[in-house]
Amino acid sequence: MIQISEQTDRFGLAESAAARRRHLTVRLGTALLVAAVLNFALGWWMAWIWSAAYVGSQLLEAWASPRLLSKPPQTPGEAANLAVALFFPGSLVFGGLAVALWIGVPDYGPALGVAVIASAMINLIALSRGSRIAFAASATPYGLYLLVMPMLDYGRIAGPVLTAMMMAVGVIMLNIIGAWISTEEARRGHQAAAEEAERRRTEAEAAVEAKSAYLAAISHELRTPISAILAGAAELERTSPGAGRAQARLIGGAGKMMQTLLDDLLDLSKIEVGRMEVESLPFDLRAMVCEVVRMWRPQARGKGLRLRIEGARRLPAWVQSDPTRIRQVLNNLISNAIKFTATGAVTLRLSATPSADGGYVLCLAVADTGPGMTAEQMTRLFTPFDQLEAGTARKHGGSGLGLAISRELARLMGGDLTAASESGEGAVFALNLTLPATEAPAAAQAPEAVEARVLVVDDHAVNRQAISLVLAPLGIVPETAASAEEGLARLADEVFDVVLMDVYMPDMDGREATRQLRSRPGPNQTTPVIAITASATPRDWDACRAAGMDGHVAKPIEPAQLYAALEKALTEPRPLEAVVSLVVAKAG
Numbered sequence: 276m277i278q279i280s281e282q283t284d285r286f287g288l289a290e291s292a293a294a295r296r297r298h299l300t301v302r303l304g305t306a307l308l309v310a311a312v313l314n315f316a317l318g319w320w321m322a323w324i325w326s327a328a329y330v331g332s333q334l335l336e337a338w339a340s341p342r343l344l345s346k347p348p349q350t351p352g353e354a355a356n357l358a359v360a361l362f363f364p365g366s367l368v369f370g371g372l373a374v375a376l377w378i379g380v381p382d383y384g385p386a387l388g389v390a391v392i393a394s395a396m397i398n399l400i401a402l403s404r405g406s407r408i409a410f411a412a413s414a415t416p417y418g419l420y421l422l423v424m425p426m427l428d429y430g431r432i433a434g435p436v437l438t439a440m441m442m443a444v445g446v447i448m449l450n451i452i453g454a455w456i457s458t459e460e461a462r463r464g465h466q467a468a469a470e471e472a473e474r475r476r477t478e479a480e481a482a483v484e485a486k487s488a489y490l491a492a493i494s495h496e497l498r499t500p501i502s503a504i505l506a507g508a509a510e511l512e513r514t515s516p517g518a519g520r521a522q523a524r525l526i527g528g529a530g531k532m533m534q535t536l537l538d539d540l541l542d543l544s545k546i547e548v549g550r551m552e553v554e555s556l557p558f559d560l561r562a563m564v565c566e567v568v569r570m571w572r573p574q575a576r577g578k579g580l581r582l583r584i585e586g587a588r589r590l591p592a593w594v595q596s597d598p599t600r601i602r603q604v605l606n607n608l609i610s611n612a613i614k615f616t617a618t619g620a621v622t623l624r625l626s627a628t629p630s631a632d633g634g635y636v637l638c639l640a641v642a643d644t645g646p647g648m649t650a651e652q653m654t655r656l657f658t659p660f661d662q663l664e665a666g667t668a669r670k671h672g673g674s675g676l677g678l679a680i681s682r683e684l685a686r687l688m689g690g691d692l693t694a695a696s697e698s699g700e701g702a703v704f705a706l707n708l709t710l711p712a713t714e715a716p717a718a719a720q721a722p723e724a725v726e727a728r729v730l731v732v733d734d735h736a737v738n739r740q741a742i743s744l745v746l747a748p749l750g751i752v753p754e755t756a757a758s759a760e761e762g763l764a765r766l767a768d769e770v771f772d773v774v775l776m777d778v779y780m781p782d783m784d785g786r787e788a789t790r791q792l793r794s795r796p797g798p799n800q801t802t803p804v805i806a807i808t809a810s811a812t813p814r815d816w817d818a819c820r821a822a823g824m825d826g827h828v829a830k831p832i833e834p835a836q837l838y839a840a841l842e843k844a845l846t847e848p849r850p851l852e853a854v855v856s857l858v859v860a861k862a863g
Contacts, residue, residue, distance in 0.1 A: 286354040287406030289347065292340040292361065295402050299337055302398075303330055309372070317380060325372050332365045351408070358412035362403075366416040369395055373417075377424045388424055392417045497537050502831040504530035506741035509834060513748065528570045534831055553687045557713040558598035561590045564639070567602055568623060571609045580616055582609075586625035591635050594710040600684045601706070604692065605639060607677035608704045612643035616701075619644030634712055640705040648696040656694055657682050681706075727845060728770065729753040732762035732785065733777040733807065738830075742775060742807070745834050749841070759788035766792055766799040773844045774799070775828075778808040778819065786822035793823040803844035807832070 295302075310326035313319045340361055348354040373388035380387060396417050403410035508527035512520050568584055575582035605623075612621040624640040648656070657679050678692075685692040685706055696702035729746065731753045733739050739755045746753055754771070756762035759780050766774065774792075778785040789804050806819040806827040816827050826840040 286348060286351070286358075286408050288354060288358060288361070288409055289344050291403050291406045291409035292344060295362075296337050296340065298402060299333060302333060306330060306333075306369075313376075319379065321375065321379070322372075325368070325375065328371075329365070329368045332368045336361055336365055354408050355412070358406075358408045362409055362413040363416060366395070366413045370416045370420040373420055374424060374427075378427060385424070389421070392421055500737060501530055501534050501537070503737040503741040504533070505831045506744040510744040510747065525573070530831075531570075551683065551687060553597040553600055553684070555595055556598060557593055557595055557715070559592055559715070560594045560598075560601075560637075560710075561587060561592050563598055563602060564590065564605070564623070564625065567605045567609065571606075571613065575613050575621060578613060578616075579618065580613060581620035582613070583620060583622045584625065585622060586627075590625050590627050590637075591712055593713050593715045594635065594637075595713045596688060596708065596710045600688060601639075601708070604681040604684055604706050605641070607681050608641040608706070611677065611704075612641050612645065612702075616643045616645035619701075630709055632711070634710055637708045637710060638705055639708075640703055642701065642703045644701045647698045647700045647702055649698045653694065653696065678704075727751060727772040727841075729773045729775060729841075730756060730762065730765060730769075730771045731775045732756045732759060732780075732788070733775075734758055734780045735777075738777065738807075742832065742837075745832055745837055748834075749838070759783035759785065763788055763791060766802070767795070767797050770798045771802055773841060774802055774804045775807055776804050776824065778806050778815070786819060786824070789819075789823045803847075805837075805840050805844060 306326045306329045310322040313322035343357060343361060348357050370392060373391040376384045376391065377388035378384065396414055399410055399413050403413055505527060508523045508530060511523035512527065515523055564584070564587060568582060572582050609621065609623065620643075622642045624638075624642060626638045626640075628636045630636050682692040685708070688708055690706065690708035693705050693707065694702060695705075729751055731739050731742050733742070733755070734757055736757070739757075743753055743755075753775070754765070754769075756765055759776075760783060762774070762776070776785040776789060780788075785806060785808075792802075792804070793800060803825040804823065806816075806824045807830060808815055808819070808827060809830040819827055825844060828837050828840050
């Protein structure tokens with residue numbers, strides 16, 4: 276079937292022709308049914324001749340319309356000629372039945388004739404939508420028949436009766452044309468509204484995608500200094516004595532808070548487009564909760580507040596869930612409680628009830644002695660970017676995203692986040708989860724210090740230094756390259772055991788550099804490449820794998836994650852041809 280685009284179907288003929296083809300079976304069946312009724316009820320056998328003529332005209336129209344419309348008309352005259360050629364014959368044949376009934380059937384003939392014309396024109400309202408020319412070409416024979424049929428009785432009926440019949444014909448024509456115009460206007464209005472809704476939906480999706488791309492770019496730029504802060508704090512904590520170690524932990528905690536603020540923006544973007552995912556890992560719940568409280572104690576103490584834990588010993592040690600997301604929710608709840616509480620205490624109340632399936636029903640509730648909230652404020656509590664009071668952001672900071680994100684995270688983990696408060700009586704936020712119990716995994720260890728040559732390819736000097744600090748405990752002093760081009764040049768001449776490749780770099784990014792490395796013969800053609808990326812989504816990681824990368828580490832770099840990726844890269848068996856290439860290159 277030849278398709279006509281909306282741009283070329285200026286006069287709506289293709290749409291009308293398509294509608295008529297869709298209803299072809301119904302029209303043919305109706306013609307045969309009418310012929311059968313007229314033959315057996317009235318004994319009018321000529322109805323079969325009319326039926327055969329009508330069926331032939333409709334089949335001819337169905338065959339001819341896609342061929343004649345393959346070159347759409349460009350002017351109203353061309354459209355009118357084409358509409359007459361396509362739609363006029365069928366109406367002429369069908370309307371002929373009305374004339375035959377008017378003349379050939381005594382008593383009821385005129386009534387039956389008018390009924391045939393009226394039903395045919397009503398049918399045109401559905402078949403000729405979107406095209407005035409198609410409606411006019413199809414309706415013209417019926418209008419002529421309505422004018423001619425009363426004239427067939429001229430001389431047999433009185434003038435007043437004939438005049439009344441002509442007036443009735445005119446009223447019928449005007450009503451049917453008015454019905455078509457009203458239906459067409461309603462259809463066009465509905466179509467315009469649907470197109471406007473689709474345009475707005477497309478614009479909204481484009482805006483969300485643009486915002487996600489913008490946040491990804493900002494994330495990449497901000498994660499670079501955060502990575503340096505976290506790496507430097509970790510190195511200071513490892514090497515500094517006494518008080519210096521505590522200060523390093525404080526710096527590291529502040530860096531993680533900066534990372535959390537950045538993650539809030541990215542998480543909201545993921546939630547809006549339905550890309551937020553949670554992990555399921557074994558972790559020590561009791562240790563994680565104590566660590567969160569320990570991190571917030573200095574801030575609570577600075578405001579003169581008591582930060583307490585109740586029920587920590589009743590918690591199970593090891594459970595299965597997403598520790599990062601649970602920590603994120605608790606950090607947000609405790610941060611808000613400290614922020615809005617002037618005097619008194621913030622209490623983390625913990626409870627765990629064994630479930631029927633061997634897991635635990637957990638409630639991690641944060642209660643404060645702050646000002647509480649009104650009923651009206653409670654209705655806006657989980658609305659993104661909404662602060663309870665106009666001066667909240669100016670006085671306390673924050674973006675108004677934390678609670679909305681926390682509730683979505685709780686629901687993604689199969690639980691919920693609820694709040695209870697009354698004005699002047701503080702507030703209680705409760706994270707409710709059902710988590711399976713699990714056994715403690717084997718202690719994670721960094722790979723043993725080995726003599727391995729590592730090339731770090733990153734356009735930011737801060738990132739290169741941060742990765743060097745993370746690798747220092749392993750005894751690895753990496754080589755560095757400030758661009759993908761420089762990295763490929765060194766990989767063409769020198770032998771490395773692992774490449775740490777930044778994904779997003781100017782000019783040539785890490786994925787393209789890896790594709791070129793894999794496509795060119797050389798000493799590092801099969802050397803493991805680990806992606807270092809700030810955009811830690813499954814789609815990005817799939818793209819890295821497709822480019823030939825062997826692993827990935829998210830920014831800001833967690834030492835344990837990088838150590839695990841290095842251990843896998845250094846201990847997995849290499850293909851025989853890669854080993855031979857490496858041996859030959861080193862021997863040379």
